[in-house]
Amino acid sequence: MDSTLPPSPPAATEPALRLTGLVKRFGEKVAVDGIDLTVPAGSFYGLVGPNGAGKTTTLSMATGLLRPDGGSAVLHGVDVWTDPVTAKAMIGNLADGVRLFDRLTGEQLITYTGMMFGLPREEITARTADLLALMDLREAAGTPVVDYSAGMTKKVSLACALVHAPRILVLDEPFESVDPVSAANIEDVLRGYAGSGGTVIVSSHSMDLVQRMCDHVAVIAAGRVLAAGTVDEVRGGQTLQDRFVELVGGRHHSEGPQWLRLS
Template sequence: MNSIAVKLTNLSKSYGKHNAVPNLNLEVKKGELFGFLGPNGAGKTTTIKMITGLLEPSSGTAEVNGIDIWKKPIEGKKKIAYVPDQPNVYPKLTGWDYLNFVGSVFRIPKDQFQSKAKELLQIFNLTDQADDLIESYSHGMKQKIAICGALISDPDVLFLDEPTVGLDPKSARSLKNLLRELCDNGMTAFVSTHILEIAEQMCDRVGIILDGNIIALGTMDELRSGNGNADQSLEDIFLELTGDEDQQALIKEISDNGDDKW
């Protein structure tokens, strides 16, 4: 039995002479909650779009549960769900209509759909707004209905790009707890986030990408061990590896100088 949920082999994306992602190799195990981290422009969203079939690679392969997403797109997309950083949901549908549409696309039996939809709406406190038009939703509510839509089909692999942006603290915690439970029950989550504290708390493994290359990969203990400091936070490791540590030191110096003037 294949225990690999996501396998990237020499996956590349070029725009003219610019290599956005050069020859990326990565494996994510089934049931893993994987954190995909990197500064702006590092290649996170480009990579996720190639794996989910939204952006064609220049070369290499992206497999989900052993299925090449570009050679067998329909078969592969039946296994996955994707929530982008900006939730693009149909504004003229109600929340319930949107979930019903997603359920019909995946041909979910009516009874199964009804119970699953009600459960997800309750988890994210959307039950009372389910019959309202999505155009009346706040950004956070749109994010939550998009997450509900992604989970309605019980995907084998869930891709989330900055999922907590716009979520209130209660909803963010609900999402963290739900992802942990789903992964413990066999689903795989591939999560891109800028909130390093969340990644440190909930992810089984973390991959840090810079200029399209994986520069660190492992559990928190492995990352700390590789960096030679058992007490480091993920934020410390991230800033050190991506070169942002110097920028933070400069900001502190400017701030300190400003304090002296006052």
């Protein structure tokens, strides 16, 4: 009898992010109501929902910017709130509404961010030059960020999120106010990043963008997950836009009031 043991099955791949029972209240309002979500490592994951659905609040708790009232957020096996230093070192975060050190120039801001993550100065210099070129910000490298347009500010914020080559990118509306050429360049970089094993989580109102770029998606409304899975699973043969409207509701079939009709 052959006593050779069969090979052990490969260990299950640890998810990039696991949210369990996540809750956040602001006074009497429950912004996030017990969200459970698993983001596979190496995925391009879309988070969609109407305004006020709890997307930004969820991402803020997942990345250590906002302490939850209940539940947990675990990044690659590291609890965000019991070991925040280790967890945050793995994250590249483009958060909505977070103030930048905008008296620094674009080049200084990216350099400073790299220094905070402990990168060697020579490496920071090279990466900063690469990111300024990628974001089409070379001509504005010496301009204070306070003088940037909304689109330029978004791009330099994304450069800061990328400078330390994180394991997971969490991007809240990354293409908002960004011109089409820069958006196409950024899409290429994000696809390459995810293709090499990085994980991208993107919150967006653009169903077309999510359907085009993401392989997984979660629909959130009223602080709860209504559907989650691969894009094909969630949309179920419909467009993602139609499936979203079906799940969330609130669609009004109306031509508007009579006074808006010009003929």
